[in-house]
Structure formats: C-alpha cells, structure tokens
Amino acid sequence: MKKLLLEKDHIEGIRFYETYRREGGYKSVEKALKMSPAEVVDEVKKSGLRGRGGAGFPTGLKWSFIAKPEGVPRHLICNADESEPGTFKDRYLMEFIPHLLVEGLIISSYALGSNVTYIYIRGEYAWIVDILEQAIAEAKNNGWLGKNILGSGFDCEIYVHRGSGAYICGEETALIESLEGKRGNPRIKPPFPAVKGLWQRPTVVNNVESIAAVVPIINMGGDEYAKIGVGKSTGTKLISACGNINKPGVYEIDMTISVEEFIYSDEYCGGIPNGKRLKACIPGGSSVPILPANLLLKTAKGETRYMNYESLSDGGFATGSMMGSGGFIVFDEDQCIVRHTYTLSRFYWHESCGQCSPCREGTGWMEKILKNIEYGKGKMKDIDLLWHVQSNIEGNTICPLGDAAAWPVAAAIRHFRDEFEWHVLNPEESQRRNFGLAHYADPLIPIGELV
Amino acid sequence: MADQPLVKVTIDNITIEVPAGTTILNAARKIGGDVAPPTMCYYSKLEDSGGKCRTCLVEVSKGSDKDPRPMPKLVASCRTAVMDGMEVKNITSQRVITARKGVVEFLLINHPLDCPICDQAGECDLQDLSYGHGEEGTRTEFRRRTFEKHTLGNQIQLHMTRCILCYRCVLVADQLTKTRQHGVLDRGDRAEIATYIEKSLDNDFIGNVIDVCPVGALTDRTFRFKNRVWFTKPVDAHRNCSKCCGEVRLWMRGDEVFRVTTRRDIWNEVATASDGKTGWICNECRFEKKKVSDWVIEGPTKVNRKSVISANKYVAATKPDEFLEEVMKGVKPRFMLDIHNESEVNEPELRLDLIDGPAHSNDFKIADEAHNKKLLNGSE
Structure with a gap:
C-alpha cells in the first residue's frame, strides 16, 4: 500500500524545512489557498476522514458545524495532548515530520478562518515543543505563516502551548479551559465548542493525525482519498503497536488488513515473541474494551475482523471493541x-x-x-x-x-x-x-x- | 423571558408550559413536589452552577416534537434546556432511580457520616438526599478519605472531609466578592477546597458560602457546637443595613439568637429579597448582630412539616406539594395509613392536634360514644 503520512519519514533531515520543501512539502498550501475555504471543507467532507483522536467523528462534518457570527474570531486548536496509555502515534508524527502538522494546520486554519491557531501539547513531550517551535519559525521565515500568506490575504499564527501533565486535558473542553489558563475541568455541554469554545468563540479541536491527514487529502483530492480504505473507514490510519509483539512501533495501515495479519505479518507487528500464544488485545488505546483472542481475530458471527472502525466495533461492547485512538496493546498468554x-x-x-x-x-x-x-x-x-x-x-x-x-x-x-x-x-x-x-x-x- | 415563546414539556406525565430556554429542572420545579429532581450542586442564584453532582439526572424519552428520538444517556436536568414536546421521566423511570442511587452511594462512600457531631445535621441536603433517594447499608469496606480541618478566618470552619465538591462556594466568592481567595486544589478524589497558603476569608459577603454549602463542610464558627438546628426555631427578621438587604432568618431558642442566616426558599436556596434581588447578607448582619434588639421581628418562618426543624409542635409547619396521583395517571398511591382508613377501626372523630399534651383514653371516650352511635344508626 501507499503510505500517505509516513511516506517520507525515513528521509534524512525531513525534520527541517529545506529537505521537507524539496520533497514536495507545502504544495498543498499553495493549492488550498487558491481554493475558497468552503471548497477546502468540501474536499475534507468528500474524503470521509474520521477524527483520529478516538471518537471517530467525521472531520468535515465537525468543521461545517462551526458557528460563524459576524466579527467574532474563530479558533482551531490542535489536540496534541496524547496521554492515552498505549497511544503514541502523534508523538512520532510530531517528532519526525513536524512540518506535516504545520502544513496541515495552515490549510485547516484557512478552511475554518482561524487566524490564531494553537497546538496544545502534553507537558511530558517537552522536547517536541522545541521541534515544533523550530518548524513553526522556519515556516514563518519562509512566508507560510504570518500576514498575507502567499498574497492570499489570509493571516495565520500558530502557537504551541504546553499542558502540565493531565490526561483530562485531552478532552476538548478541558483542553480549552486549560488553554484559557484555568483548572482543566471539562465543561458541561451544550454549548459545544463549535459555538462557544476558546474565550467563548467558535472553536474546532482536532487531533494531530486528523490535521496531518488533511495534507494528502488536498494534494490528491477528497474523492481520491476516499477510495483508500473500506466503507466509512477511509484513508490511512496510524497504529501505535506495543505489548508482547516482536516489532513494537508506529505503523500506517490502510484499514483493509485483518487483525490477524497486523499482529502476525512481518511487515507490521511480526508476531508474538518466544513462540507464545495470543491471549488478549486492546485494539484502540487503554480506554476501549479488551478483547480475548477468540473474539479479536474473528467476530462473534465468525467473520474475520479487520483493522477498521466498523469491523472492530462489530458486536457492540458485548463481543466487540473500538478503533479508538489506535493504541494497539497485545497481551501474550503470560499476562494477568x-x-x-x-x-x-x-x-x-x-x-x-x-x-x-x-x-x-x-x-x-x-x-x-x-x-x-x-x-x-x-x-x-x-x-x-x-x-x-x-x-x-x-x-x-x-x-x-x-x-x-x-x-x-x-x-x-x-x-x-x-x-x-x-x-x-x-x-x-x-x-x-x-x-x-x-x-x-x-x-x-x-x-x-x-x- | 416574557418575550420568549412558550414550549410544552411533559415531566412524569404532567404537562406544563414554560418559556423556551428553561432547563428541565426549572420546569420540574414549576410543577414542584417530588417531580423536581434533587440537586446538590445546582444553585439557581449562582451563574454557571450545576452539572457536577449528577443527582438531577433524568431520562428524556422523547427529544421534542420535531425530533422524537429519545436521548441515549441520562441528562443532567439542571443544564439541559427543554424543547417543544419533550417528554421527561424522573421518578417514573427505573433507570433514573437506579442511577440516582448510584450517585448517592458515590457521594457517601467517602463522607464521614459524622452527623451526630455535625452542625449541619437537620438542614443538610445530603441527609435529605440519602434518605429520599439512597439505599440502606453500605457496600464499601475501605477507609474513608480524610483531610485536615481548616479554619478560614474567625468565622468560617472548613471540614473538607465532608465536602462533596459542588463548587458552590467557589462560585459565591467569584460572583459576590471582589477577590476570591479559595478554590479547588488537586484533582480526582484528592481534590479539596483550600486557600493554598493558609489564609482567612474576610470579604464582606463571604459568609454566604456557609449558606450555599449543601453539607457541613463550611459552617459558622460563631454557632459551632452551640445548639442543634432542630432545637432552635427560625424567625424572619430585618434591620436597616447599608451593605445588604438586611432581611434575615434568626435561629432562636427562647430569647437568645443563636445564628443568623439568609432566608431560604422551598428549594433550600437563598430567597429573593423584597427589593427583587437575591437576599445575600453581609458578614456584619450574619456574625455580629446577635441580639434580639438589633432586629425587627416579622414572625415565625414557614417550615416544611417534613423537616426536622418543624418538630415539637411548630406553629408554622407547611404541607409539601404532592403530585403522586397525577404522576401515576390518576391512580392513588397506597400508604400504610390507608389501611387504617379502610378498616375504619382507627378513625376517631377527634382532632389529636387540639389536645393539650399527650392523648389519654379519656379523650377518646366522647368520640367513641359518638362513633358507636353512628355505627348503630348505620345498621338500622
């Protein structure tokens, strides 16, 4: 399969602007700024991209909900408070290809009309803050951020805000409270952030991976992106695999492979070490229900289970689980x-x-x-x-x-x-x-x- | 609110019209009685309160006329607005009753249950809640979480162990006083109301945190251990005060004023004063004016007869609203008392409340004779 997000992660120096630009970076910004913001939202809608933070809500739909009152600024916040045990895909993305996130943020901010955009990053990712700030500075020096980007009349600034080590601040309204400088308590909804979010202004909060996925969507077109994957699980998904497997790490999959293939093939997890047998697995980060081996590889109806939103949640919570944020934790027979x-x-x-x-x-x-x-x-x-x-x-x-x-x-x-x-x-x-x-x-x- | 269109909402089979934008809880309170869900954190006089304690959860069995789908989760009625044609189940929903029992259990697992030595006992919302909606017995065998006691100045005592973290006192300090010196520290079940570095709370209106506290976490140090609430009797009184409305409730025993508080409405919230504003009172009225001569007495306060404060033949006990018959679609609930009514054995034509002191058999004699005569006449 063709990788979309981690296509170039092996290239030396991709973290820096010159290499990233030489490899075709920031092309999508050039393309998107010639379109109208509504057209960008339409492309994302067409792509069928689902939020990668855990709930799987369609990103394009979320963007179209944002209220647009006259004279009130709107905000985009990138949720990089990745604290779910077992999930570390965003860290990989931000650490090795920070410009992909910055690029995605510029397009998304343009689509939503956000002139001030924030990255809320968890405090434990201290070294990534420096990487991101360097990437933002490089982008700004080269005219991708600041006033009147590429002569389009669109202004955008990105700020990185460090959290102070609270899992709850990954919840979007708690994140907003924390960003406002308050105690990170989730707000009571309604009103939703799309109507009253950061400083009572309309706000969209998106996961790092969702924002990064906007870049290939604009580059290849929403329809083309929707052809990858299966059913309502379009595009590619980053899975952070850990636990009792031979090759833990972050993998990009196209959601058509089966769970069995993901665990046992050498391309991905590479099987379970020491010849042990599979006991159970949490397929989507620590919050989602754990599944025993028999229900993981096959659904209760006896069908093969695939790595996508629908198949993993097949059978509800009685016999299924959830895609969640993609934190794939494998347990072998020795685990309690x-x-x-x-x-x-x-x-x-x-x-x-x-x-x-x-x-x-x-x-x-x-x-x-x-x-x-x-x-x-x-x-x-x-x-x-x-x-x-x-x-x-x-x-x-x-x-x-x-x-x-x-x-x-x-x-x-x-x-x-x-x-x-x-x-x-x-x-x-x-x-x-x-x-x-x-x-x-x-x-x-x-x-x-x-x- | 007057220009708002009216919407129809049905709560526990009782339909009521309320202005659009009203919350389910306030609509239910308009009906009153048992139909209104219990609240521990919501306070209608404080902005942005509610949603935290989860005791007011209700089931929405029909979203609205336009979108009749039921809401999948139970919703906090204090923060959910009514829609036209909405149908809400409170005491008629088993789900709600179960969830509420669960919430009461959660609120009590770390509560010290030191009611016998707590100044709030007798007027405590948590006591009422657990009697009304909780389950008997406890399922936890673990040590309860405890905190150190703190004195917040000369007048306010903080027993963090009893706190249920309703955030009401934080909101009072935010909305009534110029500076807030206390807040919530830490998180999870270690969260506590504190001033961070030991400080005293000495704003003019900070005494109101005692009144909004639903439990005995914040109590009046000038009343501490002086008397039980049900031995003192409430009397409405007022005085000319330059800072506040001056309309208060005196808690007296004999001629002695033990405590001064704000006046409460039937939901145990601070009542609206005669000038139309919320009747918060200043610290001077609350803590320093403890002589009868300071006040103009208006008369005894009306107290719900279910309350322990109305004990000992209280003159101003009032009957609570009851809607059970309407909720059950006209079916009358059967109480233990009904058995006596039906069997006619215990129907003295005698008003026990008119007898001075306990009733004796002599008192029944005259009534018995009349009763027998009636029975004889009936058989003829």
Whole structure:
C-alpha cells in the first residue's frame, strides 16, 4: 500500500524545512489557498476522514458545524495532548515530520478562518515543543505563516502551548479551559465548542493525525482519498503497536488488513515473541474494551475482523471493541488481566479531575477493589460489586473519562471473569506468583456466558 | 423571558408550559413536589452552577416534537434546556432511580457520616438526599478519605472531609466578592477546597458560602457546637443595613439568637429579597448582630412539616406539594395509613392536634360514644 503520512519519514533531515520543501512539502498550501475555504471543507467532507483522536467523528462534518457570527474570531486548536496509555502515534508524527502538522494546520486554519491557531501539547513531550517551535519559525521565515500568506490575504499564527501533565486535558473542553489558563475541568455541554469554545468563540479541536491527514487529502483530492480504505473507514490510519509483539512501533495501515495479519505479518507487528500464544488485545488505546483472542481475530458471527472502525466495533461492547485512538496493546498468554485492569483503574483514578461525583468517587473505589483482588484480599462479591460500580459510572458523567474508566473494567469482567475468580479463590498463590493466573483464552473455546 | 415563546414539556406525565430556554429542572420545579429532581450542586442564584453532582439526572424519552428520538444517556436536568414536546421521566423511570442511587452511594462512600457531631445535621441536603433517594447499608469496606480541618478566618470552619465538591462556594466568592481567595486544589478524589497558603476569608459577603454549602463542610464558627438546628426555631427578621438587604432568618431558642442566616426558599436556596434581588447578607448582619434588639421581628418562618426543624409542635409547619396521583395517571398511591382508613377501626372523630399534651383514653371516650352511635344508626 501507499503510505500517505509516513511516506517520507525515513528521509534524512525531513525534520527541517529545506529537505521537507524539496520533497514536495507545502504544495498543498499553495493549492488550498487558491481554493475558497468552503471548497477546502468540501474536499475534507468528500474524503470521509474520521477524527483520529478516538471518537471517530467525521472531520468535515465537525468543521461545517462551526458557528460563524459576524466579527467574532474563530479558533482551531490542535489536540496534541496524547496521554492515552498505549497511544503514541502523534508523538512520532510530531517528532519526525513536524512540518506535516504545520502544513496541515495552515490549510485547516484557512478552511475554518482561524487566524490564531494553537497546538496544545502534553507537558511530558517537552522536547517536541522545541521541534515544533523550530518548524513553526522556519515556516514563518519562509512566508507560510504570518500576514498575507502567499498574497492570499489570509493571516495565520500558530502557537504551541504546553499542558502540565493531565490526561483530562485531552478532552476538548478541558483542553480549552486549560488553554484559557484555568483548572482543566471539562465543561458541561451544550454549548459545544463549535459555538462557544476558546474565550467563548467558535472553536474546532482536532487531533494531530486528523490535521496531518488533511495534507494528502488536498494534494490528491477528497474523492481520491476516499477510495483508500473500506466503507466509512477511509484513508490511512496510524497504529501505535506495543505489548508482547516482536516489532513494537508506529505503523500506517490502510484499514483493509485483518487483525490477524497486523499482529502476525512481518511487515507490521511480526508476531508474538518466544513462540507464545495470543491471549488478549486492546485494539484502540487503554480506554476501549479488551478483547480475548477468540473474539479479536474473528467476530462473534465468525467473520474475520479487520483493522477498521466498523469491523472492530462489530458486536457492540458485548463481543466487540473500538478503533479508538489506535493504541494497539497485545497481551501474550503470560499476562494477568487482573493486574492489568488494576493498573488501568489506578491510572484513571489518578487522572480523574474530581468534578463530577460518579467519576471522582467511583474510580477510586474501583481501584481499591481491584487492588484487593489482585493482592489476594478479594471476595467473590467484590467482582459483582465492581460490575455495579462501573455500571453506575458509565454514561452518568460529564465527560467521556468516566466511560473510559468503566469500559476496561467492564470488558475485563465480561471476558475474563474466571481469572478474577481464580484470584479470589487462590489468594496465596496469586500473591506468591505476583503475576496471578496466566490463563490462555483458547480461540476454540466458545464464548462463555456473558455477564 | 416574557418575550420568549412558550414550549410544552411533559415531566412524569404532567404537562406544563414554560418559556423556551428553561432547563428541565426549572420546569420540574414549576410543577414542584417530588417531580423536581434533587440537586446538590445546582444553585439557581449562582451563574454557571450545576452539572457536577449528577443527582438531577433524568431520562428524556422523547427529544421534542420535531425530533422524537429519545436521548441515549441520562441528562443532567439542571443544564439541559427543554424543547417543544419533550417528554421527561424522573421518578417514573427505573433507570433514573437506579442511577440516582448510584450517585448517592458515590457521594457517601467517602463522607464521614459524622452527623451526630455535625452542625449541619437537620438542614443538610445530603441527609435529605440519602434518605429520599439512597439505599440502606453500605457496600464499601475501605477507609474513608480524610483531610485536615481548616479554619478560614474567625468565622468560617472548613471540614473538607465532608465536602462533596459542588463548587458552590467557589462560585459565591467569584460572583459576590471582589477577590476570591479559595478554590479547588488537586484533582480526582484528592481534590479539596483550600486557600493554598493558609489564609482567612474576610470579604464582606463571604459568609454566604456557609449558606450555599449543601453539607457541613463550611459552617459558622460563631454557632459551632452551640445548639442543634432542630432545637432552635427560625424567625424572619430585618434591620436597616447599608451593605445588604438586611432581611434575615434568626435561629432562636427562647430569647437568645443563636445564628443568623439568609432566608431560604422551598428549594433550600437563598430567597429573593423584597427589593427583587437575591437576599445575600453581609458578614456584619450574619456574625455580629446577635441580639434580639438589633432586629425587627416579622414572625415565625414557614417550615416544611417534613423537616426536622418543624418538630415539637411548630406553629408554622407547611404541607409539601404532592403530585403522586397525577404522576401515576390518576391512580392513588397506597400508604400504610390507608389501611387504617379502610378498616375504619382507627378513625376517631377527634382532632389529636387540639389536645393539650399527650392523648389519654379519656379523650377518646366522647368520640367513641359518638362513633358507636353512628355505627348503630348505620345498621338500622
């Protein structure tokens, strides 16, 4: 397949302006600035590009929702607060091809009429801030930013803003609050950012990869881009693969390959090390439900599961998962799901903003119950209690962090209840081994009774 | 709001017309009674409040006439505007009742439940909420989260352990006073109301944070441990004050004024004063005027008879609105009391509230005779 985003990432010096420009960079800006902003939005709409941040909302549609009141500035914010455990695709993009993001931002700002555009980057990516700022300075020196870009009369400035290490600031309204200099609490919607966002002005928040994908869309045309991929999953997607695989890293896929091919082919993950077998996988970043091997490779109906939005969510949450942000975490047969779930719930407990009660109190409660089960102090009723707690959190919170904390716990109990029970029944052994039960979900065993 | 077009909304089978842009909660409050969802963080007198506690979640079973799809998630009624033809389920939805039980449980798992020594007990929103909407018993066996006690100046005591993080006090300081010295530090269940570096809160109107606090997290140090709320009786009073409206509620026992607070409406929010503005009071009225001679007494405050404050034959107890019959489409709910009504064994023609002191068998004698006569006449 033809790579669109990571096509040139191997070229020496692509990080710097001269090489990037020589390799055909900033062509899309020249093309886009000759079009009208509405035409650019139309191209993105035609491409069928879906938001790469996790929710998969069509980007073109999102752009067309932005309110355009007279005399009120609009803003574009690039969400580079990539804090989801297991997801590191944006880091790769920004670190090695920063100009691609800058190029995408110029076009997107032009399409949305944003004269002041922000990149909100997570504080831990400290060294990438320097890379981005250098790229922005280079672009500005060469006339791609600033006043009257290419004589089109369009002004644009890009600023990089560093977050202070909060997962919640990846939620778009919390990000806006943080950018305004306030405590990063998600806002209560409505009003949506497209109507009242940054400083009460219409705002669009897009993921790094979504913005970068605008560049090939303009270069090749929306219709041409839509031909790549399958169904509503158009274009290419960056997947950051990690866990028990031979070749962890960031891969660009065109969403037509199967999950099995992605894990086992040498082009991508290269199989599981030491000849171990596949146990489970989280296909889209830590928030999405974990899937056991039998449901990962094939859907509940027995069809092959592919790496795209529709196929991964086939079967709903009972037997499916989500594409999410593309953080592909693979577990081999030696991994303990209870310990893993405990680690994740500790993360969500630590990152909850504390604004709404189900998430503030519920995440801490789940963490404590899971800690007890993992360290051999659990009781059988704790598993049911855990199920009730997560169901009381899910859907009742202000922002999706509550759901993100509840889903992994729900899926772990749904698919690996026997492992939780083993921990309760064998408290001493589960403590001594420190890894708990290494239980292999055999793809040949039919799906157990769902909770 | 007068020029706004009216929209029709049905809440728990009761249809009401409200101006467009009203929230579901305010529409439900217009009906009143049990139909209004409980609130812990929403405060109609404070801008931008609400949406945080999630106790006012309701189910929207029909979005509007134009778009009749139901909303997939439960919505916070305090922040969701009504649409024309919207149908909302509050107490008629099992989903809502379950979710609310869950929220109450979450609010209580780290609450110290030190009601016996808490000054707020008896007028605490969290107590009312958990009696009305919670479940008996607790499912948590973990140590509760605790914080150090803080004194915010001479007048305000902060018990962070009891706090439910409704943000009301932060909004009061933002909207009523010139500078805000306290806010929320940290995140998650470690989040706390604090001044960062120990400071006292000494704005003229900062005392109002005590009144907006739904729990006993912020209490009046001048009233601390002096008396239980239900032993003091509320009396409406006013004085000429240069800073505020001067319309207050005195909490008296005998001739002694124990506490001065703002007046509350039936939703336990600060009532609107006679000048049409919200009746916030200044610190001078609240903390320094504690003599009856400082005030012009208007009379006893009307108190809902369900409240513990109306105990001990209180003269101004009022009956709460009840809508259960309408909600159940005309079906009358059956209470324990109804059994007595039907069996006719316990129907004395005697008003127990007119008897001075506890009733004796002698008091029933006359009534019994009349009753027997009636039975005899009936059989003839």
